[in-house]
Amino acid sequence: MMLLLLAVAVPACAGCHPAEAKSHASTPMMQALMPARDSSVLRDNPELRTRRGVYEWTLRSSGGDPVYSVSDGKQTVTAKLRWAFGFGVLGQTFVYEKDGALYESTMSYYAATKGLDYTPGHVDRPQRNIEEAAGRLIDPAEVRRCFGCHSTGSAEPVNTGVQCSHCHADTAQHAVSLSKVTKLRQSSSEEISGLCGACHRTWEDIATNGPKDINNVRFQPYRLANSKCYDAEDRRISCTACHEPHTPASHVTAGYDAKCLACHTQGNPAQGNRAQGNVCKVGKRDCVTCHMPKTAIPGIHFGFTDHWIRVVRPGETYPQ
Ligand code: HEC
Ligand code: HEC
Ligand code: HEC
Ligand code: HEC
Ligand code: HEC
Ligand code: HEC
Ligand code: HEC
Numbered sequence: 001m002m003l004l005l006l007a008v009a010v011p012a013c014a015g016c017h018p019a020e021a022k023s024h025a026s027t028p029m030m031q032a033l034m035p036a037r038d039s040s041v042l043r044d045n046p047e048l049r050t051r052r053g054v055y056e057w058t059l060r061s062s063g064g065d066p067v068y069s070v071s072d073g074k075q076t077v078t079a080k081l082r083w084a085f086g087f088g089v090l091g092q093t094f095v096y097e098k099d100g101a102l103y104e105s106t107m108s109y110y111a112a113t114k115g116l117d118y119t120p121g122h123v124d125r126p127q128r129n130i131e132e133a134a135g136r137l138i139d140p141a142e143v144r145r146c147f148g149c150h151s152t153g154s155a156e157p158v159n160t161g162v163q164c165s166h167c168h169a170d171t172a173q174h175a176v177s178l179s180k181v182t183k184l185r186q187s188s189s190e191e192i193s194g195l196c197g198a199c200h201r202t203w204e205d206i207a208t209n210g211p212k213d214i215n216n217v218r219f220q221p222y223r224l225a226n227s228k229c230y231d232a233e234d235r236r237i238s239c240t241a242c243h244e245p246h247t248p249a250s251h252v253t254a255g256y257d258a259k260c261l262a263c264h265t266q267g268n269p270a271q272g273n274r275a276q277g278n279v280c281k282v283g284k285r286d287c288v289t290c291h292m293p294k295t296a297i298p299g300i301h302f303g304f305t306d307h308w309i310r311v312v313r314p315g316e317t318y319p320q
Helices: 002-009 018-025 040-044 130-134 140-150 172-177 189-200 203-209 214-218 220-226 253-261 287-291
Strands: 033-035 047-052 055-060 067-071 076-085 091-098 101-105 107-110 115-118 135-138 294-296 303-305
Touching (some): 040 076, 040 091, 047 115, 055 107, 067 130, 076 101, 135 140, 189 203, 203 220, 214 220, 253 287
Antiparallel strands (some): 047 055, 076 091, 091 107, 101 135, 294 303
16 A cells, blocks of 8 residues: 555656657657557557468457467367567567466567567477467466566556666656666666666676577677677767667667777777777778678577677677
8 A cells, every 4th residue: 555655656757857758658668568459560460360280370459459369170269368568670479368377379470571470489389289379378477577577567567668767766766856866877888788688688697597599699788798899897888879778779770880980990009999990991881780780580580680799700600
């Protein structure tokens, strides 16, 4: 009861920080989770269908909760979709409820193919019966983790999306009394990697638990820290040097050139800048197209940007 009262008493950040609130609302992060009935992917695709072996999966939406069904020709199971995970840059994965538990749909929507294909991790999962063909039980601890990264509040979230308080953890009191808050602008690249790594995974997470293969291309804090460019103290290589956290990521490659050239300039390396004098003989613009190549994970129809900045040699093996 006390908690509820406190939560209601906290004024919204937007009232005093309208610029951040307005631009942040349009980010994929702020829309990383939504009730399935609000998914524009499903609204734009009122019927999605795919078949693999004996099973056929169908997603139908005509207002209200979309309906997911799987059939083997003899039997059909259906479920109402509760949640859509992902804004849809890469795609969306759906979650349905059965007997009070949540399940992850076997099939996800991929933006690149505008259709259904296996959800990551499902292609090798056994499908011994129609229930297994429909989806995977998500145990309660994992449910909390999924909601924890894609929304704010870990069980049955009301506030979907990555809200202000996720990154500005010490602002609840500030919103009431204008108490001082951590100025993230002053954080080191290592501190920012830790903040973003709470969801995008930290270097330590991957170094300890893997994956040590192409699947780790989606974990930017790990890839970036392995790059020769990385310096734990130098803010010119922090996540926020290239990504304004309240704005969707820019897709204009030339826009990133200045970020590279902040370090890779002509001049005398002895003057303290480690990368000074270390300049490219091959290209003068669109640096990231060659040095941060788009890399697809098998089965996931999306080119992730490899944050391990390097000279990519033709035919090289993927550095892990
Ligand atoms: C009643 C108005 C008000 C509300 C509500 C409010 N803030 Fe602030 N906030 C301010 C003012 C004024 C400052 C500048 C104070 C300062 O520089 O010390 C500030 C400063 C900040 C800063 C640091 C700015 C800097 O330049 O270092 C952050 C981050 C911040 N607010 C985030 C939030 C978040 C997140 C919320 C919602 C949980 C929030 N604020 C709610 C008025 C407000
Ligand atoms: C609470 C978890 C969380 C934290 C903390 C977090 N992210 Fe994210 N981020 C996500 C999720 C979830 C997505 C996927 C959004 C979607 O559905 O497309 C995402 C997507 C992104 C994207 C791609 C989408 C786009 O175009 O903007 C960028 C870039 C990004 N995050 C940068 C950052 C940076 C930089 C930080 C640290 C300052 C950070 N994130 C912290 C959860 C988080
Ligand atoms: C540790 C934090 C974390 C957990 C736990 C997590 N995600 Fe994510 N998820 C992310 C981040 C960060 C991204 C954006 C970068 C990427 O695609 O890897 C993302 C991206 C996605 C995307 C693609 C989004 C898009 O816009 O294209 C989907 C779909 C997704 N997650 C579904 C899920 C589901 C379903 C679960 C639980 C079964 C889950 N995630 C658990 C952090 C997490
Ligand atoms: C994904 C993490 C993330 C989210 C979500 C987020 N911020 Fe920030 N915010 C940051 C980071 C990191 C900085 C420092 C940016 C920089 O270095 O230029 C920052 C800077 C700020 C500042 C300027 C003060 C400063 O420290 O430089 C304000 C004010 C602010 N944020 C308000 C908000 C509000 C309001 C929201 C919600 C609408 C929000 N932020 C959501 C990460 C986030
Ligand atoms: C030197 C610049 C640079 C730095 C530093 C950087 N990024 Fe990126 N990032 C990019 C570029 C370029 C893209 C691709 C943008 C596009 O074309 O869509 C990108 C894309 C992304 C995406 C979208 C998914 C993808 O693979 O395309 C996420 C999420 C992301 N970055 C997170 C991070 C995080 C977290 C950090 C800090 C650990 C970080 N980035 C540091 C340049 C950078
Ligand atoms: C914080 C400064 C900094 C930034 C920002 C930066 N680099 Fe670097 N980069 C370095 C340093 C330092 C080295 C190592 C120089 C050496 O060892 O001679 C390096 C090395 C490299 C190398 C050679 C790597 C190898 O494997 O041999 C390439 C290629 C490179 N950087 C490209 C880029 C590109 C492209 C960007 C922008 C996307 C970028 N850098 C951003 C500091 C930076
Ligand atoms: C067309 C692809 C391409 C583009 C665009 C490109 N590079 Fe390169 N870069 C290369 C290749 C290939 C090498 C390796 C050259 C060699 O070893 O002979 C290289 C080498 C480098 C090196 C290492 C130099 C050294 O002497 O160790 C740095 C640093 C670098 N590039 C930075 C950049 C920056 C910054 C940009 C953008 C202003 C950029 N590159 C644009 C392909 C490219």
